Amino acid sequence: MPAEKTNEELWKVISELVAEAGARRVIARYMFLCDVPYPVYEGTLDERIAAIGDCFTEDAVWEGVGGAHAASFGRMEGREAIRAHMRRFYAEVNATQNFNTHYVCLGQVWATAEGAEGIWPQFQPWIYENGTSLLRSSRVRVRFREVGGEWKISHYRTENLFIADLPDNWTKSQIEKVLLTQ
Numbered sequence: 001m002p003a004e005k006t007n008e009e010l011w012k013v014i015s016e017l018v019a020e021a022g023a024r025r026v027i028a029r030y031m032f033l034c035d036v037p038y039p040v041y042e043g044t045l046d047e048r049i050a051a052i053g054d055c056f057t058e059d060a061v062w063e064g065v066g067g068a069h070a071a072s073f074g075r076m077e078g079r080e081a082i083r084a085h086m087r088r089f090y091a092e093v094n095a096t097q098n099f100n101t102h103y104v105c106l107g108q109v110w111a112t113a114e115g116a117e118g119i120w121p122q123f124q125p126w127i128y129e130n131g132t133s134l135l136r137s138s139r140v141r142v143r144f145r146e147v148g149g150e151w152k153i154s155h156y157r158t159e160n161l162f163i164a165d166l167p168d169n170w171t172k173s174q175i176e177k178v179l180l181t182q
Contacts, residue, residue, distance in 0.1 A: 016111035022151030023109050023116035023144040030055040030153060031102040031122070036090075039178040045091055053083040057145060057152045068160040069138065099127035099174055115145035115154070125166065127174065133166035 005013070032039055033052050040047065056062070062082045064073030076085045107120030119141045126134045143155040 019111040019116040019144070019146070019151075020109045022146065023118050023142070026055055026144060026151045026153060027118065027120065027140075027142055028104070030156075031104055034086075034100075035102060035178075036097055036100040037175065037178055039181055041178060041181055045087070048090065049083050049087050052086050053079050055153050056082055056156075057147055057154045060152070060154050060156070062153075062156045064159070065157050066159045068163060069158050073158065096129045097126060098129050098176075099171075100124055112143075115143065115151070117141070117143045121161065127171065131169040133168070133170060135164045135166050137161040137163075 030052065033048060033055070038045075038048050040051075043051075056079045058079050059077075060079055060082060061075065061077050062073075062085065063075035064070050073085075076082045101124065103123045105121045105123070107118055109116060109118035119139065121139045122137065124136045124138075126136060138158050138160050140156065140158045142153055142157070144151050145154045146152075
């Protein structure tokens with residue numbers, strides 16, 4: 001039988017679990033909001049950009065690192081710069097993208113003195129209106145901290161693992177509008 005823990009030890013364990021759970025919730029929310037089609041039924045681009053921005057601290061950093069991701073995504077500093085990047089990405093750069101879902105794999109997350117940190121691998125099929133497709137895989141390393149009782153992303157880093165062409169028109173069916181969030 002394990003030794004009994006003091007109240008102080010129990011509070012430390014609880015604090016670590018709260019930090020880890022908060023980190024998992026906010027990264028899942030962020031990835032969900034970045035899916036295409038937009039997973040909020042009848043939501044607008046402005047609502048999407050605001051919701052994505054709300055996942056980040058005011059002084060957050062979002063950056064692509066190494067090769068393909070550094071060249072494609074660059075580095076944004078501050079919530080407003082991240083919102084502007086996301087607006088360009090969803091309104092301008094990928095105006096012809098009609099499907100992109102983040103399949104986030106089992107990762108690692110741990111409490112830190114500042115909040116929490118985690119690493120997750122992910123896959124994303126990107127499908128365009130013209131039938132062309134890519135399969136992208138990346139790894140993200142993310143730091144989180146609690147702000148005003150809410151967990152937020154304070155530093156988001158993504159690195160490309162691979163990008164592969166998928167056969168044109170490889171899907172038999174594809175969602176056009178998300179219904180499960182109604």
